[in-house]
Amino acid sequence: xLDVKVLSFLEAAEKKNFTQAAKALSLTQPAVSHHIxxxxxxxxxxxxxxxxxxxxLTESGETVLRYARQMHSIYERMLITLSxxxxxxxxxxIGITHTAESNLVAEVLAKYGNENPGIVITIITHxxxxxxxxxxxYELDLAIVEGAVPDGKQSLNxxxxxxxxxxxxxxxxxxxxxxxxxxxxxxxxxxxxxxLPKSGxxxxxxxxxxxxxxxxxxxxxxLEVDNIAxxxxxxxxxxxxxxxxxxxxMDEVRKGKMTILPIENxxxxxxxxxxxxxxxxxxxxxxxxxxLYRRTARKIISHTRSRL
Numbered sequence: 001x002l003d004v005k006v007l008s009f010l011e012a013a014e015k016k017n018f019t020q021a022a023k024a025l026s027l028t029q030p031a032v033s034h035h036i037x038x039x040x041x042x043x044x045x046x047x048x049x050x051x052x053x054x055x056x057l058t059e060s061g062e063t064v065l066r067y068a069r070q071m072h073s074i075y076e077r078m079l080i081t082l083s084x085x086x087x088x089x090x091x092x093x094i095g096i097t098h099t100a101e102s103n104l105v106a107e108v109l110a111k112y113g114n115e116n117p118g119i120v121i122t123i124i125t126h127x128x129x130x131x132x133x134x135x136x137x138y139e140l141d142l143a144i145v146e147g148a149v150p151d152g153k154q155s156l157n158x159x160x161x162x163x164x165x166x167x168x169x170x171x172x173x174x175x176x177x178x179x180x181x182x183x184x185x186x187x188x189x190x191x192x193x194x195x196l197p198k199s200g201x202x203x204x205x206x207x208x209x210x211x212x213x214x215x216x217x218x219x220x221x222x223l224e225v226d227n228i229a230x231x232x233x234x235x236x237x238x239x240x241x242x243x244x245x246x247x248x249x250m251d252e253v254r255k256g257k258m259t260i261l262p263i264e265n266x267x268x269x270x271x272x273x274x275x276x277x278x279x280x281x282x283x284x285x286x287x288x289x290x291x292l293y294r295r296t297a298r299k300i301i302s303h304t305r306s307r308l
Contacts, residue, residue: 002075006068008035009047013065016055039064066137073138090282093122095131095143098228099201100272103164103247104300105144108293115292119285128200132156135275141282143275146200146245158273159286161293165246166204166268167260169231171238177259184214187263191240193223193231200270205243208266232258247272250300 011021012032022032040047047061057065080091096105106123113121124131124140131143135156149158168187170176176186195201206216222240225231231242232249236257244260252258274286 002072005035005039005042006071008032009039009064010068010072012036012048012055013057013061013068017053018055069137069139077138090118090285091120091122092142092282092285093124093140095124095126095134095140095145097128097131097145097200098125098226099146099245099248100144101125101228103245104250104293104297105272108289108296111296112289112292116288132275135277138277141276141280142286144272145275146270146272148271148273149275155278156275157278157280158275159290160271161274161290162247162272162297164270164272165262166201166208166243166266166270167246167249168241168263169235169244169249170241170259170261171235172257172259173238174241174259176241176261179261181264182261183264184209184212184266187241188219190220191222192219193225193234193240193242194221195228195231195244196224196226199226201243201245204268204270208268212265243268245270254300 008021008025008027008031011024012018015021015024018032018036019029022029025032036047043060043064045060046058047064049056049058094109100106109121109123113119124134126134128145128147131140131145132150132153134140135143136153144161146164149156168176168182170182170190174190176182176190179186194205202216209216223234225234228244228248231244232252234240235242236252243263246260249258249260253260274289276286280286
């Protein structure tokens with residue numbers, strides 16, 4: 001069992017108040033305060049700045065919090081794993097981005113669960129930054145994200161799952177749908193519905209524009225939406241065009257509900273990777289997932305080409 005001092009610290013850091021932490025732990029406020037004092041004495045550093053009714057972590061406290069969360073996550077995962085072993089189960093917590101939520105990834109994870117009855121998958125959707133934090137804290141087993149592992153993440157490994165491309169997505173009724181590609185000049189005349197400015201999709205689009213000396217400010221952006229499914233629905237209603245990852249549009253293209261076009265002079269490629277801790281113990285899952293993903297992708301591409 002985790003040291004009660006660590007549990008008190010985690011709750012106090014979460015609640016930012018000793019009294020509320022004590023209530024959550026079914027302890028008295030003096031007991032929680034004593035646990036924190038003991039931990040500070042043991043570590044030789046102050047963990048909190050005490051204010052009127054509110055606690056603030058010191059720099060040392062932030063460091064201890066990061067490791068304490070890892071310890072707590074590992075302990076909780078140990079208990080779950082021991083329970084699962086008795087039931088012959090393998091439980092996987094997999095983080096995906098909002099982009100992955102709208103493409104082939106979720107379908108492949110569902111197929112993998114269906115084909116492997118002894119595996120239980122929990123999918124958690126969040127921002128890339130949050131997914132990396134959860135991986136480092138052992139709150140996730142895997143994360144499927146766009147882009148390479150950032151510098152400074154030495155504890156993490158990556159496995160290439162796919163190479164994706166940003167494309168112009170348009171309604172079949174839009175005149176652009178009869179073109180083989182779209183030019184920047186043509187795109188500037190369209191009403192555009194984009195992801196939020198800080199999304200990876202928009203960041204890549206902006207970066208590629210800058211390489212050809214163009215600016216996002218010169219486009220007619222009428223709407224910014226966080227949800228990709230909503231954007232695709234608006235496109236199908238011919239309310240605008242968008243810049244989206246090709247992978248998120250393949251189902252609509254396969255069903256003849258949308259048209260995707262490359263953009264002249266812009267090669268907007270990016271990797272999709274499976275990210276995992278170096279001590280991840282189920283390496284066979286990685287290879288099985290990548291194999292299933294690529295087989296499924298080939299079938300979709302073949303079916304889509306047969307319709308064209």
